[in-house]
Amino acid sequence: MAKSKTQQYYDKNPDAKKRKLAYDALYNKDPKQRKYRSELNKANRKAGTYGNGDDMDMSHTKSGKLVKEHKSKNRARQGANGKSTKKA
Numbered sequence: 001m002a003k004s005k006t007q008q009y010y011d012k013n014p015d016a017k018k019r020k021l022a023y024d025a026l027y028n029k030d031p032k033q034r035k036y037r038s039e040l041n042k043a044n045r046k047a048g049t050y051g052n053g054d055d056m057d058m059s060h061t062k063s064g065k066l067v068k069e070h071k072s073k074n075r076a077r078q079g080a081n082g083k084s085t086k087k088a
Helices: 007-012 012-027 031-047 071-076
Strands: 056-060 066-070
Touching: 007 012, 012 031, 031 056, 031 066, 056 071, 066 071
Parallel strands: none
Antiparallel strands: 056 066
């Protein structure tokens, strides 16, 4: 399989890769994030979509419920550049 554009970038820019790995380690150490992901993984397994290649994901709704949703719609919701911040 060919490398993604992101991986190609990090191969050419080792300093950027070091910064990303440091950020990822810090982000994944956060107990809130671990609880959030474990809750979604548990629901995904229960729904039978974990690891079966159907491209479905569990997503939090605004009311706090978990629903099955296509992964691209779920992950695209944050906007093109990550979490969007609306200014009033």
